[in-house]
Amino acid sequence: MTFLMRLFGGRKAGTINASRIERVTSSRSKEDFARPVRSQVYREVTVHLESGYSRKGIxxxxxxxxxxxxxxxxxxxxxxxxxxxxxxxxxxxxxxVWQKGSEVGLKLI
Structure with missing residues (x-):
């Protein structure tokens, strides 16, 4: 028991003020973080680099x-x-926009 008291302390966790939580979560609207709807496909694409090299992907x-x-x-x-x-x-x-391993994210311009 002494070991647990040293490890975790003897204090009890304080209570959480619910009004504070509601105020923080209500200040963020879901519209701020909305992403465009994405269509899931599995189609072939060809990417042409400025050097003339082209690659096929999905x-x-x-x-x-x-x-x-x-x-x-x-x-x-x-x-x-x-x-x-x-x-x-x-x-x-x-x-x-990003690249992670063999996957890339592209923004159309």
Whole structure:
């Protein structure tokens, strides 16, 4: 018992003021954090780099302003590239937003 008192202390946890919690959570509206609706697909895409090199990948999901692509290998992508995904009706320039392993997130510009 002495060991537990040293480890966790002898104080009891204080009570939480419920009015404080409601005030904090009500100050954030869900509209502030709303993301565009994404369509889940599994379609082929071709990405053309400025150097002339092109790579094929798979579109995992997309929205009106961006898409997420998975490639078969982990290669670093440049900041700007051209996307051709005729099966979902997307064709144009895109900007790299994030890259994690073989997946990239692109914003259409």
């Amino acid at each position: 579109v995992l999901d997309y929205s009106d302003n961006g898409l997420r692509i998975r490639f078969p290998t982990n290669e670093t992508m440049p900041r700007f590239l051209k996307v051709s995904a005729a099966s979902i009706g997307m064709d144009g320039r895109a900007q790299l």
